[in-house]
Amino acid sequence: MKKRLATVTALALTAMMAFTGCGGGNEAAESGAENASENPAGSAVELTLGTGGTTGTYYAVGGTMSTVLNNVMENVSLKVVSTGASKANILDIDDKVSDIAIVQNDVMYYAYNGTDLFAEDGAITSFSAVAGVYNETCQIIAAPGISSIADLKGKTVNVGDAGSGVEFNATQILAAYGIDINKDITKVNGSFGDAADSIKDGKIDAAFITAGAPTTAVVDLAISKDINLLAIDDEHADALIADYPFYTKTVIPGATYACVPDDVQTLSVRATLIVDNELSDDTVYELTKALFENKDALASSNAKFAELDPNAAVQGISVPFHPGAEKYFKEIGVLS
Known part of the structure; x- marks a missing residue:
């Protein structure tokens, strides 16, 4: 893994985010992410969610996920941080700065194959897909x-x-x-x-x-x-x-x-949720299940989630799914 500089100012979201701006995948970072940690034994595992600039779509989408899903997941909680969006998010997961992130699926393809935007960085395969969320x-x-x-x-x-x-x-x-x-x-x-x-x-x-x-x-x-x-x-x-x-x-x-x-x-292309490969299957399964079972609550807060659909979520995904996400999609018959 290459040594990279990651900024460490984290912005936690604790209130419902309004949907603002377009093209979050191209937002500049207001600040970077900080290392995720686990809460004390018996409480939820806290995952750092890399998004985009504070005025962009990714940050708002991440805020909605945190607000809604933290109320329904028993063993997982999300902490949202502002980042430089897609490429920065992949680098942050590779550097163990973030656990989960929103990225464009074309950018994750370039990362996994070490081409185009990642031609100089080389291939990065430390992440896997959870689901495509909405179209860009x-x-x-x-x-x-x-x-x-x-x-x-x-x-x-x-x-x-x-x-x-x-x-x-x-x-x-x-x-x-x-x-x-x-x-x-x-x-x-x-x-x-x-x-x-x-x-x-x-x-x-x-x-x-x-x-x-x-x-x-x-x-x-x-x-x-x-x-x-x-x-x-x-x-x-x-x-x-x-x-x-x-x-x-x-x-x-x-x-x-x-x-x-x-x-x-x-x-x-698709705004896609990715995770660190090292997250447990149970953690990613719970996250994936909560995401789709709470679509209505998510969509009522952010219109982007109206596009969330399990069949569409597996389209255009050109990197491996995390086993926890794959388990959920197989259970509901979307993947065989």
Whole structure:
């Protein structure tokens, strides 16, 4: 295991978190996680849950999990900490700083295989999957006059922050359409807000945004300017899924954004719960069971949990499940 610097300021959540922001997987860390510990004998095992920045979706989702599940689990409790989101969360689990975390499933794929975002770090296999929780949708926003991904050749396109998961999504999707991100477009890096403002001002032609839909920056843009959402057709979607098993097909419903009346097919990655491999089977089983059996309470506090579904939870998972989670899914017939 490589030596890495982990910040240690922890922010515990003790009250219900409101749902704020989009694209928690790209939030910068307000602070890192601190080491998890066990409570005295006879009480619940306390697990440190790595999330994202304090204004992001992951932090809010983690807060809801802590508030709801700590009231129903007998042997497990969750302590939520703010982190640098997906990549930082995987490194923190590998460094035994966190026990459990929320990550994008494409980022965990890169970690497990030592590619892309983890090409320099090398493969990290000290974690395993619990469940996919909700979709983070690949939204390709374009100015009027651009109606397909193929039309992006020669255009100026925001592909997310440099080195981000969004940029890798953009690279893969464009390549499926025969477009080299470094040669065939004018590539611009920047945040979702930057992308929306630049489309509005006519500075760029399109942008890739990987986040739960609706995304606030796009909602605001669509109110003030006509935009198109570019579809990924079945042929290209199937090819991408074959090459990158973390993708799943997704439909953005019509009227999600003011000027897009029709459904649009695209791909999603999944915000996924992962755990340290060394957690006991009983601990992870109790956590997984509590998560799905308390969906209504979770969803009433945070709309992201409305997407929680056991069948969807095992889709796009390209790393091994923890045996405790696998036991639960086999019990309910989702895994054989």
